[in-house]
Amino acid sequence: MSIMTLEDLWVDLPLPEGPRPLVRGVSFRLEAGQVLGLMGLSGAGKTLTACALSGLLPPPLRAARGRLRLNGHALDLSRAGAWRKARGSQVLLLFQGAGAALNPLMRVGPQIEEALIAGPGLPRRQARERAAQALERFGLGARAARSHPHQLSGGMRRRVLLALAWALRPRVLIADEPTNGLDAASRDEMSQMFSQLTQELGAGLILISHDLRGLASWADHLAVMDQGEVVEQGPTAALLARPEHALTHSLVESLAFLEGAHV
Numbered sequence: 001m002s003i004m005t006l007e008d009l010w011v012d013l014p015l016p017e018g019p020r021p022l023v024r025g026v027s028f029r030l031e032a033g034q035v036l037g038l039m040g041l042s043g044a045g046k047t048l049t050a051c052a053l054s055g056l057l058p059p060p061l062r063a064a065r066g067r068l069r070l071n072g073h074a075l076d077l078s079r080a081g082a083w084r085k086a087r088g089s090q091v092l093l094l095f096q097g098a099g100a101a102l103n104p105l106m107r108v109g110p111q112i113e114e115a116l117i118a119g120p121g122l123p124r125r126q127a128r129e130r131a132a133q134a135l136e137r138f139g140l141g142a143r144a145a146r147s148h149p150h151q152l153s154g155g156m157r158r159r160v161l162l163a164l165a166w167a168l169r170p171r172v173l174i175a176d177e178p179t180n181g182l183d184a185a186s187r188d189e190m191s192q193m194f195s196q197l198t199q200e201l202g203a204g205l206i207l208i209s210h211d212l213r214g215l216a217s218w219a220d221h222l223a224v225m226d227q228g229e230v231v232e233q234g235p236t237a238a239l240l241a242r243p244e245h246a247l248t249h250s251l252v253e254s255l256a257f258l259e260g261a262h263v
Contacts (some may be wrong), residue, residue: 095176
């Protein structure tokens with residue numbers, strides 16, 4: 001069942017001489033339980049697409065046009081007010097770098113509580129209980145809840161973001177480079193936790209990553225972006241076996257070279 005359909009997304013940077021398109025005509029679908037890998041070189045437009053999908057484009061960037069259906073309901077990508085209730089509870093974007101995604105001035109537990117009050121509108125007592133359950137679910141107890149983000153390790157901060165997602169229970173989860181900077185064992189652990197979370201929530205996951213090796217084993221479907229456009233997409237195994245676009249072909253060749261170097 002399709003839980004998100006995006007058609008013809010354009011993101012513009014307004015300039016005196018006229019708007020400059022940074023994302024052009026991006027379209028894809030996301031199914032419940034599906035992992036969609038969004039890959040491409042730096043500057044390809046992956047994070048801008050994610051920000052547009054979650055109503056978090058930084059000014060002066062704007063979604064010039066595009067049609068988004070979420071759980072069968074249309075959302076206006078250009079209207080910030082349309083996202084007030086959908087953000088977090090329906091679509092949650094976890095930014096690259098758990099430290100940057102968390103408020104350094106607030107303790108971890110209250111941060112999750114406030115998100116539950118502002119998003120789903122839970123009463124404070126219920127929000128506090130669910131925040132505690134969420135932290136416990138990912139191996140973080142009362143001590144972590146009372147800590148500021150800088151008092152936690154990088155791995156623990158990533159777990160806090162997973163706990164936030166579990167507490168908010170979005171239908172669409174977008175993760176921007178969630179395994180960046182981790183060693184192989186930590187990447188495997190993190191990917192397993194994301195997979196479990198997606199299954200528990202019955203959500204779809206959009207995974208933004210430069211790690212083609214990880215996407216090859218994790219994503220069901222791939223969309224390759226280049227210079228603001230989706231240049232190729234399809235089921236992961238088929239796309240990697242028979243890449244058609246030059247960028248995809250070069251990425252697959254690079255992966256094959258790296259894999260061969262480790263034999």
